[in-house]
Amino acid sequence: MRAVAVYPSKHEVRVIDHPEPRITSATQARMRVFDVGVCGTDRDIVSFQFGTPPEGSDYLIIGHESLSEVVDVGAQVSKVKPGDLVVMTVRRPCPHPSCVACRQGRQDFCYTGDFTERGIKQSHGYMTEFVVEEERYLHVVPRELRDVAVLVEPLTIAEKSLEQIWTVQSRLPWDRQHRAVVLGAGPVGILGAMALNVEGFDVSVYSRSPNHAEKNPILDAIGVRYIAAETHSTEEMAKMVGPIDVVYEATGASGVAFDVLKHLGPNAVFVFTGVPGHHGPIPVDTDEIMRNMVLNNQLVLGSVNAPPQAFQSAIQHLGVFAERWPDALRSVITGRFPIEHALDALKNQPGGVKNVVAISEG
Numbered sequence: 184m185r186a187v188a189v190y191p192s193k194h195e196v197r198v199i200d201h202p203e204p205r206i207t208s209a210t211q212a213r214m215r216v217f218d219v220g221v222c223g224t225d226r227d228i229v230s231f232q233f234g235t236p237p238e239g240s241d242y243l244i245i246g247h248e249s250l251s252e253v254v255d256v257g258a259q260v261s262k263v264k265p266g267d268l269v270v271m272t273v274r275r276p277c278p279h280p281s282c283v284a285c286r287q288g289r290q291d292f293c294y295t296g297d298f299t300e301r302g303i304k305q306s307h308g309y310m311t312e313f314v315v316e317e318e319r320y321l322h323v324v325p326r327e328l329r330d331v332a333v334l335v336e337p338l339t340i341a342e343k344s345l346e347q348i349w350t351v352q353s354r355l356p357w358d359r360q361h362r363a364v365v366l367g368a369g370p371v372g373i374l375g376a377m378a379l380n381v382e383g384f385d386v387s388v389y390s391r392s393p394n395h396a397e398k399n400p401i402l403d404a405i406g407v408r409y410i411a412a413e414t415h416s417t418e419e420m421a422k423m424v425g426p427i428d429v430v431y432e433a434t435g436a437s438g439v440a441f442d443v444l445k446h447l448g449p450n451a452v453f454v455f456t457g458v459p460g461h462h463g464p465i466p467v468d469t470d471e472i473m474r475n476m477v478l479n480n481q482l483v484l485g486s487v488n489a490p491p492q493a494f495q496s497a498i499q500h501l502g503v504f505a506e507r508w509p510d511a512l513r514s515v516i517t518g519r520f521p522i523e524h525a526l527d528a529l530k531n532q533p534g535g536v537k538n539v540v541a542i543s544e545g
């Protein structure tokens with residue numbers, strides 16, 4: 184079967200022929216892959232900054248944002264059946280008995296770093312025709328979400344962050360509408376803005392845009408304020424928004440993030456989800472930040488990967504988005520490419536939001 188593979192040692196990316204996987208245990212299912220989304224992680228992998236092949240292989244099949252259909256199941260599989268649409272999780276537990284997080288199925292909090300990740304770290308990904316996986320890593324998606332369910336995985340970033348926000352903010356035992364600022368209007372930022380909006384936050388998005396636009400049509404459609412970073416400083420943004428309760432950072436641009444950190448409101452929480460490259464040191468007024476954090480009871484947290492419950496929340500939220508804003512949600516997916524043209528999907532598309540490699544129709 185065809186697969187998109189990266190050869191880190193040869194600095195090569197191409198469509199290869201890879202043996203079709205088979206069910207080898209009674210608790211596995213075999214899937215036909217429909218859609219695979221492309222994100223910054225994939226772009227880092229195909230530019231050889233990131234990504235490790237499985238042991239004994241000189242290539243890694245990429246792709247971790249998937250939607251597929253179950254075609255076969257092992258004798259003990261009870262959660263899914265042939266014909267079900269499923270989204271697979273990405274991270275798999277480390278082998279160490281002492282890692283309490285992995286032993287409890289919370290490999291998103293792995294202590295050892297010896298986890299694997301499909302399509303990223305020592306495990307083949309989903310940008311191929313068929314995949315076999317243990318049923319506990321599958322999440323069934325309603326058929327109505329066929330067009331957009333490839334967005335479940337990038338939405339889980341916001342879902343885990345929301346779970347973390349609610350957990351830490353349970354330190355404030357009263358009801359109050361929270362103001363949220365999302366940094367970045369890429370797919371993670373837009374899906375995060377949708378999730379925060381559905382959860383009742385007053386949401387503003389602060390971002391640069393490829394064409395320096397003053398408006399963002401998707402955010403307009405969902406009723407979220409867009410503030411262009413090209414024409415508004417972080418000070419102006421903070422004045423326009425008012426005291427900020429939550430910042431959901433979805434750009435990986437550390438300079439802007441630390442600038443916004445200065446404007447965080449009382450008792451607020453700042454969530455980092457972007458992973459910046461190494462661009463060298465930048466000056467930051469650490470006295471000001473530390474003073475604000477102490478005098479305002481602020482909290483900064485980083486969030487990576489997502490647990491099963493975040494996949495369930497993402498599927499549920501995606502259903503709500505599809506009902507409220509069907510056109511805006513569909514327009515998050517800007518390009519669909521057949522597997523032969525997967526390399527075009529991996530190129531950065533100016534103005535594009537999310538590219539998808541459409542492997543099978545169904």
Ligand SMILES: [Zn+2]
Nearest residue numbers: 222223224248
């Ligand atoms: Zn991704």
Ligand SMILES: [Zn+2]
Nearest residue numbers: 277282285293
């Ligand atoms: Zn672990």
